[in-house]
Amino acid sequence: MAQLFDRIALIGIGLIGSSIAREIRDKQLSGHVTISTRSAETLKRAEALSLGDSYVLSPAEAVAGADLVIVSVPVGASAAVAQAIAPHLKAGAIVTDVGSTKGSVIAQMAPHLPETVHFIPGHPIAGTEYSGPDAGFIGLFKGRWCILTPLPGTDEAAKAQLRAFWESLGSNVEEMDPDHHDKVLAIVSHLPHIIAYNIVGTADDLETVTESEVIKYSASGFRDFTRLAASDPTMWRDVCLHNKDAILEMLARFSEDLAYLQRAIRWGDGEKLFDLFTRTRAIRRSIIQAGQDTDQADFGRHALDGKG
Numbered sequence: 001m002a003q004l005f006d007r008i009a010l011i012g013i014g015l016i017g018s019s020i021a022r023e024i025r026d027k028q029l030s031g032h033v034t035i036s037t038r039s040a041e042t043l044k045r046a047e048a049l050s051l052g053d054s055y056v057l058s059p060a061e062a063v064a065g066a067d068l069v070i071v072s073v074p075v076g077a078s079a080a081v082a083q084a085i086a087p088h089l090k091a092g093a094i095v096t097d098v099g100s101t102k103g104s105v106i107a108q109m110a111p112h113l114p115e116t117v118h119f120i121p122g123h124p125i126a127g128t129e130y131s132g133p134d135a136g137f138i139g140l141f142k143g144r145w146c147i148l149t150p151l152p153g154t155d156e157a158a159k160a161q162l163r164a165f166w167e168s169l170g171s172n173v174e175e176m177d178p179d180h181h182d183k184v185l186a187i188v189s190h191l192p193h194i195i196a197y198n199i200v201g202t203a204d205d206l207e208t209v210t211e212s213e214v215i216k217y218s219a220s221g222f223r224d225f226t227r228l229a230a231s232d233p234t235m236w237r238d239v240c241l242h243n244k245d246a247i248l249e250m251l252a253r254f255s256e257d258l259a260y261l262q263r264a265i266r267w268g269d270g271e272k273l274f275d276l277f278t279r280t281r282a283i284r285r286s287i288i289q290a291g292q293d294t295d296q297a298d299f300g301r302h303a304l305d306g307k308g
């Protein structure tokens with residue numbers, strides 16, 4: 001594949017950053033990749049995995065001369081990273097991120113970044129419940145959506161270049177208003193994770209059913225929630241804190257609908273239950289038809305399953 005950028009700087013080299021690094025290396029999308037991460041330990045691991053061409057702890061040093069800067073850290077760390085890299089960015093560089101929330105990332109980063117760079121926030125809708133540089137793999141973004149949330153007036157050529165980058169990783173790219181992104185992701189990603197964390201926590205707190213029973217009989221449904229509930233605690237703490245309004249709005253709707261379901265069960269209203277369960281089954285079929293999952297019986301447990 002053709003080289004898209006002379007120099008790329010990757011700030012953060014966990015699941016997402018290292019998957020991007022592996023793709024760049026595999027497809028030779030850049031002449032030089034500099035990797036920066038917070039800890040010396042992770043940096044050493046990235047080097048051992050040969051994920052880039054040079055390795056530095058300082059994000060400021062990493063971005064010097066880079067044409068594309070990709071920030072892949074927990075969303076709560078966005079302001080500090082933007083502040084650290086801002087004075088060292090090359091004029092004309094594209095600065096993007098992969099954070100799961102967009103309004104908050106823009107509010108944290110935009111005020112620090114110079115007008116000489118193109119800041120184009122992004123979010124690949126792909127991931128797993130694993131973290132760190134060893135967790136990344138080639139193919140993570142293939143057939144998945146990557147949402148860009150550019151600010152008004154963003155340079156069209158820079159947008160096209162970033163779009164081409166994600167497309168070369170196999171993603172389908174869509175543009176969205178940041179607020180809308182945060183609402184959509186609240187229902188498709190953030191709420192399911194919160195529900196999973198909650199149900200697994202509830203099971204853990206039960207006194208009448210033992211932990212060994214929960215684990216022993218987990219294949220009856222519980223197991224599918226535990227995959228989501230095993231996701232990175234730092235990442236998900238930050239998502240909850242940084243998409244607060246949209247999540248609270250969706251949680252309110254969810255609680256209302258749960259009360260409706262509770263009532264139907266209490267009053268033995270089988271018709272209501274049957275209607276809802278029929279409607280929801282059709283959604284699952286649409287997801288499979290859209291190529292966002294397979295109908296294999298091991299749903300949720302195969303390595304290439306995407307979420308985010």
Ligand code: NAP
Pocket residue numbers: 011012013014015016017037038039040042043072073074075077098099100101123124125126127128129130131132133232235307308
């Ligand atoms: P990860 O595997 O846990 O890696 C996190 C990276 O950020 C590591 O390089 C880590 O450095 C660094 N980091 C952690 N805390 C930091 C801090 N306070 N300041 C600066 N750097 C810090 O995380 P990930 O899954 O790749 O997620 C990265 C971003 O992608 C998040 O914003 C997340 O919302 C988004 N995202 C995740 C998924 C998913 O499913 N995981 C999907 C789509 C988008 P050290 O290891 O050196 O400490």
